[in-house]
Amino acid sequence: MATASYAERVGAVRGRPRDASRDEALRQAALEVMAEVGYRALTMDAVAAKARAGKATIYRRWESKLDLVIDTVNQLVHQNIPESDTGSLHGDLREFLSSFAAFLSGPSGKAAQALVGELPHEPELAAAFRETFLVAQRDVLRGILDRGTARGEVRLDAPRGMVVELAGAALTYRLMLTGDPLDMTFVDRLLDTVLLPLLRPEAE
């Protein structure tokens, strides 16, 4: 990580968007295979078979299964966790949390869970996962808190770093450990009883 970041290296290797819908179908196939068998057991052959494509087609786009999986996760995050800018801290956080909860409740959640279980044995995957998935999600949340701060909706000594960490933690914990629903009731409870009280100015 001293030189180019993982995302930069991958960008340098690929970067020829020839048929976006084909790439999309291949990523979708990778996601499904990952949800079924996990990262370690995923093979380019299985992804090719699921997408009814040749293995060479996949290797022209991604140089390894690590590249394919991380690019898939990355694209999914960008598609499913939009940069919300509703004009209020409450609105932005609610949009972020509900998009993220819906994302994790779907097939991506199963794939994410399989991936996370393998991180301890796959240091390269772990580093790439943190550098893409976690950083992307944190950056969106930090942007929301920055705009809220500029509007005076966040007090200056608020535990911003902890709030960012806990938003991800709360959703992931339900997905991976308790299995309790990731619905709007939970999102609103998390927002109204925990995140907003930790952020808002005392006077309010």
Added chain:
Amino acid sequence: MATASYAERVGAVRGRPRDASRDEALRQAALEVMAEVGYRALTMDAVAAKARAGKATIYRRWESKLDLVIDTVNQLVHQNIPESDTGSLHGDLREFLSSFAAFLSGPSGKAAQALVGELPHEPELAAAFRETFLVAQRDVLRGILDRGTARGEVRLDAPRGMVVELAGAALTYRLMLTGDPLDMTFVDRLLDTVLLPLLRPEAE
């Protein structure tokens, strides 16, 4: 789950404590095998080999690998997450969080992580894990909040359920996703900037 709980059923099957140190060695072997290969790939043979025991010795104590694994997790939780009663909310929560963080940072953390990654594909394991590990951890925390409430250290409208959930979520997220340290700096930050402010009476 309509009839006897998992813990009750296991208790009914076993319940002959003949050689506690032998049981302990077998559980330790199960933990190590799980940290190495995960739950699905764990076999009674591998546990027997690691503990230098006969397979029959294991089957006399646990009727299946699910029983062995859940009993192992259960014992570990009871040994490592003590019922703290220091006389103050701050003291009790700090003791709980630091014990739990140390527990997750050690070899048990690796085993727990392997286990969690397999929950989506192992519904029986998932149910047993939730009924033992998660419930035990929640009950200790609820006891702490009850005593704090009785002493007037918890305000009546505090989001108790969310605090219990977030304490587990915050530690698990670091262990399984970010890989950031589970040290006392983190425990104190979680406690002082999030959990206590959410619980304490406004006037304080």
